[in-house]
Amino acid sequence: MKRLIERGLMFGNLIEVASPVLVERYNRALRHLTGKTTQLSDFHIDISGYSPEIGDELGDDLYLNQGGCNRQFILLTTEQKTAPLLNAQFSTSRGILKQFIIENEPQLFALTARDCVAGELVNSVFSVSDPTRLFDIRKVEVEADTTEGTLRDADKLGGMVDTFKGEEDAWFDDVLIADMITLAKRTGDVTRNPVRLKHMSFQQDNFWTAHFGGMYVFRGADHPAVISKENKADLGKLPIKYTFDFRDKNQIAKFFEYNDLVEPIVKARGIDASAILRQKMDFIVVDAAQDAGLDLTGATRRDIRALARNNADHLPEEYHALQKLVSWAESEGRWPRITSDHPAYFYTLRAADTPDKDLVNMLLAELAPKDVRQLFICHKEAFYRAYAGWTETKKSYVADFLDREYQADKTGARAALFGHDAPMEEPEPARQDDLIARVGPWGALRR
Known part of the structure; x- marks a missing residue:
């Protein structure tokens, strides 16, 4: 693979992480998501924050995608939107991450100026150990926050502000005011500079998956079918009319x-x-x-x-x-x-x-x-x-x-x-x- 790497045909457009500050933020997010950390002082990441060097260090190419089902991600910069997705298990994953970054770019830019954003592409199943479980995946939602919980705290502070403005006796609630001041130190002024990420949900009807040797699921077609690279008999009975290999x-x-x-x-x-x-x-x-x-x-x-x-x-x-x-x-x-x-x-x-x-x-x-x-x-x-x-x-x-x-x-x-x-x-x-x-x-x- 060396000649592919040298020509930019493999691992091309990855984002370099060499700053001690960014490495520390990455480790904080990695510990938050997986309980692991890296000892590397520089490495490269894809659109999801996966690093092939860290994968090699940990001996786990799926350290951000355990079970190959719900992809976790670490965003250090919005520039990750141009990077590829390595070790993809579903054909839709990179497109989801790219749209999420683009549609929330101003908010993510502000958040990643101080911290990194960590999250997960969440669907309705946590394991696809059986081919039939793929058909339980109907949509994928994006969940994300900073490692310090900035968005969670901002929502909480927004609720406190509403209470403070709406309840007659809130002006005399010293505990409420003290809590608001404490949260505002971490989130900033949410009334003037609200930082909220759009709730994003993606339909998962037609897709390719790397599971079970490679499968193309055309569930949303007029004439639905699954097309498998491997022997269709090994998949067993699937909840779709036609299965081909x-x-x-x-x-x-x-x-x-x-x-x-x-x-x-x-x-x-x-x-x-x-x-x-x-x-x-x-x-x-x-x-x-x-x-x-x-x-x-x-x-x-x-x-x-x-x-x-x-x-x-x-x-x-x-x-x-x-x-x-x-x-x-x-x-x-x-x-x-x-x-x-x-x-x-x-x-x-x-x-x-x-x-x-x-x-x-x-x-x-x-x-x-x-x-x-x-x-x-x-x-x-x-x-x-x-x-x-x-x-x-x-x-x-x-x-x-x-x-x-x-x-x-x-x-x-x-x-x-x-x-x-x-x-x-x-x-x-x-x-x-x-x-x-x-x-x-x-x-x-x-x-």
């Missing part, structure tokens, strides 16, 4: 079509379909070269395509199917019939413009894993797992490609690939109190 290619394709979740790349608007398909073909060649033990060090796009021409008879079915699709797109060939049981089928699709497009692209990335660029953009956890098993020559080629072709212009690369609103680094969840009506997709999947 990655071997059920035809059923997954029908699920996409019935819910209008995908569209063919060659018929999508706003993208250069031929360029996208040709790049996918290059990645398939790279994968085949790895299997053949070929050295790709320093290989250019021209080298990859020369390699494809010289070894065309040995390339997999995916390559030849995409080549025919490119010929059709460039008006040089007949429409190729690529059915859902063909290994190239999911390489030909992208998510339609629906509220779940990021989740769908995440799933498509796993169904078409040789497209390493989409896998990296849409599902970093799956990318890192796959990367660990590649040969050194493929690791080098992919790291160089992503550094050269993606890191230089992330927004432009995503726009070129996905056309309509380019996907976020991670999907944004829906607010419970601000849900919008589902918009119609661009049309059902055309045959």
Whole structure:
């Protein structure tokens, strides 16, 4: 993983914590949440305050996410909103934290000037030891306060102020006045400078979870289903009509079509379909070269395509199917019939413009894993797992490609690939109190 870290492709955009004051505040919050502390004098944190260095020190990568269910967080600065979320167990967690920080930024800025803010993403279950428990998760609420209880004290002081103003004899209540003065020393003047965080609740209908080998739950779809990476039989009976795993290619394709979740790349608007398909073909060649033990060090796009021409008879079915699709797109060939049981089928699709497009692209990335660029953009956890098993020559080629072709212009690369609103680094969840009506997709999947 060293070359990924050096190129900013892993642990990129983390927030450095090197000030003794911030380290002390972090330790106070860490003790408050977990009873643990760190001996490190400097480290880096993600959007939730998780530090890979502290995780290594404690021997626990889930020290802020015990059980992988209710993520705890430590906010030292509002700048954490730009950081990634490491060791994500749910696809919605980073989006929830980011929205929480953005919508409460002035208040959090004021609070973190003196202390840090600690809290938890709370749902209705505390353990997902059984797959059925995932269906008890309906919404996620954000609970937060400073380690000194500033918000709790501010609410208490606000109530005292109301009592003082509203009750006739309160002017003579020396105990009430003394308590107000004591609290005001910690909270400031809550009548002139009220510090309150918005109560935020997020719907949890459609999401990915890392639990049980990786599951995509589409509970809010018109035709609900669960799609599991591992054998669906191991999940047992789930409280949803359909359960598929990655071997059920035809059923997954029908699920996409019935819910209008995908569209063919060659018929999508706003993208250069031929360029996208040709790049996918290059990645398939790279994968085949790895299997053949070929050295790709320093290989250019021209080298990859020369390699494809010289070894065309040995390339997999995916390559030849995409080549025919490119010929059709460039008006040089007949429409190729690529059915859902063909290994190239999911390489030909992208998510339609629906509220779940990021989740769908995440799933498509796993169904078409040789497209390493989409896998990296849409599902970093799956990318890192796959990367660990590649040969050194493929690791080098992919790291160089992503550094050269993606890191230089992330927004432009995503726009070129996905056309309509380019996907976020991670999907944004829906607010419970601000849900919008589902918009119609661009049309059902055309045959």
